[in-house]
Amino acid sequence: MRTKLDAVSIVAVLVTVGAFSATAPLTAYATGPVLALALGRNALGLLTLGPVFLLIRRREVRRTFSGERSLFRKEQRRAVFFGVLAGTALAAHFATFMSSTRLTSVAMATALVATQPVWQAVIASLQKNPLPRVTWVGLAVSVVGAVVASGVDMRAGTEAVVGDLLALAGAVALAGYTALSEQARPDVSTPMYSVLCFAVCTVELLILCLVTGTPLFSFTGDTWLALLGLLIFPQLLGLFSLNFALGRAPATAVSVMLLLEAPVAAVIAWLWLDELPAGSAWPGLLLIMLGVAVVVVADARRADPTADGLGGPIGPGGTIGSLMLPQHPLLTLDSAPGDDAHAFLWRLAHAGRFEEVEAAIRKSENHAVRVHGPKSTEAMHWIEVRAVVARIAGDPGLAARLWLAAARFYSSLPRPDLHERRACLDRAFHEWSNVKDNHAIGQLASALREMYENDPDHRPEVPDAIDRRLRRRGIHSVPGAAQGLVTRTATTRSVTEP
Structure with a gap:
């Protein structure tokens, strides 16, 4: 879009x-x-x-x-x-x-x-x-x-x-x-x-x-x-x-x-x-x-x-x-994300059955890795799915980390996918905006600001918005190693962890 x-x-x-x-x-x-x-x-x-x-x-x-x-x-x-x-x-x-x-x-x-x-x-x-x-x-x-x-x-x-x-x-x-x-x-x-x-x-x-x-x-x-x-x-x-x-x-x-x-x-x-x-x-x-x-x-x-x-x-x-949006009859734009498999996962997640969700995601992710390779878009897709599940589970910090991992993946492709990178980055920022813990806010802020500043044509107002939120929360410094932390956490933490 x-x-x-x-x-x-x-x-x-x-x-x-x-x-x-x-x-x-x-x-x-x-x-x-x-x-x-x-x-x-x-x-x-x-x-x-x-x-x-x-x-x-x-x-x-x-x-x-x-x-x-x-x-x-x-x-x-x-x-x-x-x-x-x-x-x-x-x-x-x-x-x-x-x-x-x-x-x-x-x-x-x-x-x-x-x-x-x-x-x-x-x-x-x-x-x-x-x-x-x-x-x-x-x-x-x-x-x-x-x-x-x-x-x-x-x-x-x-x-x-x-x-x-x-x-x-x-x-x-x-x-x-x-x-x-x-x-x-x-x-x-x-x-x-x-x-x-x-x-x-x-x-x-x-x-x-x-x-x-x-x-x-x-x-x-x-x-x-x-x-x-x-x-x-x-x-x-x-x-x-x-x-x-x-x-x-x-x-x-x-x-x-x-x-x-x-x-x-x-x-x-x-x-x-x-x-x-x-x-x-x-x-x-x-x-x-x-x-x-x-x-x-x-x-x-x-x-x-x-x-x-x-x-x-x-x-x-x-x-x-x-x-x-202002509504009009016979205008139904909604669709379950992806296909029936995704709709099934959303139902389980909304029901709080996160262990079953993680097992289903792992099975599909392993299949994608076997068929398409570990660095394929098909395998990365399941990181994005985990991000949605984390959002449903009420863990915006984990969701933000997962979206950041996805954004970095699209940047690392031989032909970087700028559209998907920007979409994932915006989702990470949105989830970060809902994080309440100051430590997590500070950890993620550095990586978010860095990625937005590396793409100055995309929403240039966001770095300033990040700084304003840090000031409002009384956070005066952020960890310098946020990038490694984000990547490591996003690729290892299960959505079923607290």
């Missing part, structure tokens, strides 16, 4: 913003019943993307239906349970957000549903994951903005206020969908989980339509065109352009740029539907966007900036490490 936004990445994000911004205007334009429209949109997305997802994991599907890997084995019942709950939350999002676009302005509905990262932060706090002070500041700014903007709607009438509340409910439901998906994802692959979750959503929306007596197919030509637009733009074009952008650009920059969705949606509604919120609502809308941006950026500063498969798995619906 690039460390800066290049021209191609910017174009990809702008395409994403435009595609997702069409959601609310298309829904407001359609004349059919909202619940039927929500059902149609979800069903079309499932029918279009579901077969593709299942094709990607066709071997898993074959094993599942042949009985070799039943979805109802003990370790996967939990995934099914949370998948059903997540599908319910997604159905609630579709029903509430799409209904809100008929009752309040497109700009207001889009801005309020974009507060999803704020509610995600609240859920994290309720799960006893403490949030930094700046995140609470961003949350407060968003709440003030919502109050200001909704005050204008209160003067406009009860219908607009109901629309605002429905949009907020849609944001909360989407945050719930992401949180529930995080609980389910370690035990089932992304394609299988996506199909399960979206199938539940489709069935529940169908039941809701039948219970409320909503006509399912009484669509006009305009509504069918709107459904087609929802499929082409947010479901397909938006999904793939966002995936492309996240493969090239920093997640923080992408997530902040996605906040342009609200003003772009307002412009589309103005040009197409001749609809704009009252002038006095704009300060509130801007405060909402500012607050969400503060929450996203503040959370990104706590996350691993280079997290991907091994350093911090991409979470369902767009969570990277702990960074919460």
Whole structure:
């Protein structure tokens, strides 16, 4: 992944913003019943993307239906349970957000549903994951903005206020969908989980339509065109352009740029539907966007900036490490790191079965050494896996040492792999930032600073950040032999040691 936004990445994000911004205007334009429209949109997305997802994991599907890997084995019942709950939350999002676009302005509905990262932060706090002070500041700014903007709607009438509340409910439901998906994802692959979750959503929306007596197919030509637009733009074009952008650009920059969705949606509604919120609502809308941006950026500063498969798995619906991207339905970016073997290791590690994890890693590592050699990337891969397990075990010092060992390996190749070296080095710095013991902090600081200074084009601000942390901790000198200590420890210490 690039460390800066290049021209191609910017174009990809702008395409994403435009595609997702069409959601609310298309829904407001359609004349059919909202619940039927929500059902149609979800069903079309499932029918279009579901077969593709299942094709990607066709071997898993074959094993599942042949009985070799039943979805109802003990370790996967939990995934099914949370998948059903997540599908319910997604159905609630579709029903509430799409209904809100008929009752309040497109700009207001889009801005309020974009507060999803704020509610995600609240859920994290309720799960006893403490949030930094700046995140609470961003949350407060968003709440003030919502109050200001909704005050204008209160003067406009009860219908607009109901629309605002429905949009907020849609944001909360989407945050719930992401949180529930995080609980389910370690035990089932992304394609299988996506199909399960979206199938539940489709069935529940169908039941809701039948219970409320909503006509399912009484669509006009305009509504069918709107459904087609929802499929082409947010479901397909938006999904793939966002995936492309996240493969090239920093997640923080992408997530902040996605906040342009609200003003772009307002412009589309103005040009197409001749609809704009009252002038006095704009300060509130801007405060909402500012607050969400503060929450996203503040959370990104706590996350691993280079997290991907091994350093911090991409979470369902767009969570990277702990960074919460603005979410969109049918956007499930998560995948278990590596293949099924890795997913198995993560499950064991999260269950605290570290001796079994180490035995499995050793077996795979020995095989890689025999087949590819002790200095191969295939063998080094298992050092990286150990680093992830150390992180799960709550040992950031060991994780940092292991990532440093991996970074040195990529530097020592006949053709040094600068991309992988930088990624491993950033992960080492992130883990070092979580170390609490002053002795370990001092031991690692010298090696970290040295490696960053040897690559001055890569994050030049990090050596100063290292020095600032040392001063804050009252550490005035660091060992000079840190390099040898890091390499020796990383290559000999087991993840099962205390």
